[in-house]
Amino acid sequence: MLDIPEIEKRILAVLEKIRPYLNIDGGDIELVKIDECGIVELKLLGACKTCPLKPMTLRAGIERALMHEISEIKRIECFS
Numbered sequence: 001m002l003d004i005p006e007i008e009k010r011i012l013a014v015l016e017k018i019r020p021y022l023n024i025d026g027g028d029i030e031l032v033k034i035d036e037c038g039i040v041e042l043k044l045l046g047a048c049k050t051c052p053l054k055p056m057t058l059r060a061g062i063e064r065a066l067m068h069e070i071s072e073i074k075r076i077e078c079f080s
């Protein structure tokens with residue numbers, strides 16, 4: 001069983017490291033939900049929401065950073 005509050009804290013810490021890079025281009029990110037299976041739901045905001053590079057930012061940047069730091073995460077899903 002996952003310790004959701006602890007994982008949430010760790011996710012938010014990683015997102016704080018990523019956030020300045022998103023903010024530079026007028027974007028942001030929000031944690032929506034973490035489920036018991038290790039699936040994290042995120043929401044891209046601002047310019048990131050409609051950016052054509054959104055899939056690359058999500059997979060090569062955000063997902064890679066989160067899964068590298070937090071082994072309990074199994075998948076990242078994005079809701080815009």
